[in-house]
Amino acid sequence: MSFGTISLNDGTTAPSPAFGTGTALKGRDAKEQVLQALQNGQRHLDCAQFYGNEGSVGEAIAASGLPRSSLYITTKYATGDISTSLRTSLQLLQVDYVDLYLLHSVKFAEVHGLSRSWEVMESLQRDGLTRSIGVSNYRVGDLEILGHTAHTMPAVNQVEFHPFVYNQAAKLQQYCHDHGIALASYAGLAPLTKTRHGDFDAVVKRLASKYAITEHAVLYNWLRKHGVFVVTTSSKKERLEEMHWLAREISHEDSAELDSVGSQYHHRYYMSFMDE
Numbered sequence: 001m002s003f004g005t006i007s008l009n010d011g012t013t014a015p016s017p018a019f020g021t022g023t024a025l026k027g028r029d030a031k032e033q034v035l036q037a038l039q040n041g042q043r044h045l046d047c048a049q050f051y052g053n054e055g056s057v058g059e060a061i062a063a064s065g066l067p068r069s070s071l072y073i074t075t076k077y078a079t080g081d082i083s084t085s086l087r088t089s090l091q092l093l094q095v096d097y098v099d100l101y102l103l104h105s106v107k108f109a110e111v112h113g114l115s116r117s118w119e120v121m122e123s124l125q126r127d128g129l130t131r132s133i134g135v136s137n138y139r140v141g142d143l144e145i146l147g148h149t150a151h152t153m154p155a156v157n158q159v160e161f162h163p164f165v166y167n168q169a170a171k172l173q174q175y176c177h178d179h180g181i182a183l184a185s186y187a188g189l190a191p192l193t194k195t196r197h198g199d200f201d202a203v204v205k206r207l208a209s210k211y212a213i214t215e216h217a218v219l220y221n222w223l224r225k226h227g228v229f230v231v232t233t234s235s236k237k238e239r240l241e242e243m244h245w246l247a248r249e250i251s252h253e254d255s256a257e258l259d260s261v262g263s264q265y266h267h268r269y270y271m272s273f274m275d276e
């Protein structure tokens with residue numbers, strides 16, 4: 001895989017990029033898109049109870065004929081009893097463990113309370129239903145509360161991360177780094193696929209030409225430069241193929257230029273409470 005692997009604090013490794021199954025409308029059948037991704041070399045699937053389509057992901061996994069051991073499967077808890085939710089996800093995905101189980105959002109987990117939720121996550125890991133445990137959309141304050149009672153800190157925090165939330169994510173990035181929590185990014189392409197700014201576009205264009213990669217690959221490599229593992233997605237075969245060759249080492253100066261031009265702007269597309 002193009003980006004390689006990320007080492008987690010529990011001694012395991014996760015392949016990056018992960019292939020997202022949630023950008024399609026909630027509940028939309030993901031079978032064809034996931035099967036195409038698997039056939040094009042993607043091995044890490046990023047799933048969620050919230051997406052309402054784990055059954056279709058399970059069908060794609062089964063149809064691929066790939067051995068379970070060659071796959072890395074992440075899914076996320078949204079609602080209901082955590083242990084029951086994971087067991088249901090396993091059934092739908094047609095596997096007997098996942099590699100990484102995440103609490104999808106601190107706002108979703110509030111129903112159990114942070115400490116109690118994390119205790120259950122630790123027990124699911126002990127029972128072998130998931131290899132690694134982590135969180136998504138947790139702020140520094142949430143991680144601090146969790147840390148008071150946790151036996152092990154989350155292996156991963158999956159958050160929105162791109163140049164237009166760079167300033168807002170700085171404290172969280174530092175905290176995760178200091179506590180051995182791997183930061184995973186979603187919506188990393190948003191500066192090209194959602195809101196556009198001419199001066200930022202110009203920098204991306206210049207770097208795409210300098211490094212002989214696409215503009216989207218400039219953002220992937222910016223994420224990589226920041227030590228962040230990538231969750232992305234595409235329904236297009238050519239873009240999946242492109243992910244195999246897009247890794248480039250962009251210079252510190254070029255990355256810093258994206259930081260400074262991008263962080264003049266602030267756009268967050270998911271989970272607005274992350275700015276609180």
Ligand SMILES: NC(=O)c1ccc[n+]([C@@H]2O[C@H](COP(=O)([O-])OP(=O)(O)OC[C@H]3O[C@@H](n4cnc5c(N)ncnc54)[C@H](O)[C@@H]3O)[C@@H](O)[C@H]2O)c1
Pocket residue numbers: 019020021022023024046047104136137158159186187188189190193214216231232233234235239270
């Ligand atoms: N944990 C969370 O709360 C959370 C929130 C949002 C997304 N996610 C995960 O992250 C995944 C990706 O999210 P995203 O869609 O925001 O990520 P992204 O920013 O990587 O955007 C992906 C989209 O960009 C476009 N795209 C991809 N490659 C392209 C290319 N080469 N050229 C032009 N356009 C291209 C496609 O429309 C694709 O759907 C989701 O499927 C989901 O698994 C998680």
Ligand SMILES: OCCc1c[nH]c2ccccc12
Pocket residue numbers: 022048050270271
């Ligand atoms: O993991 C993605 C979660 C997600 C997709 N679309 C949304 C809209 C609102 C809140 C969360 C999401």
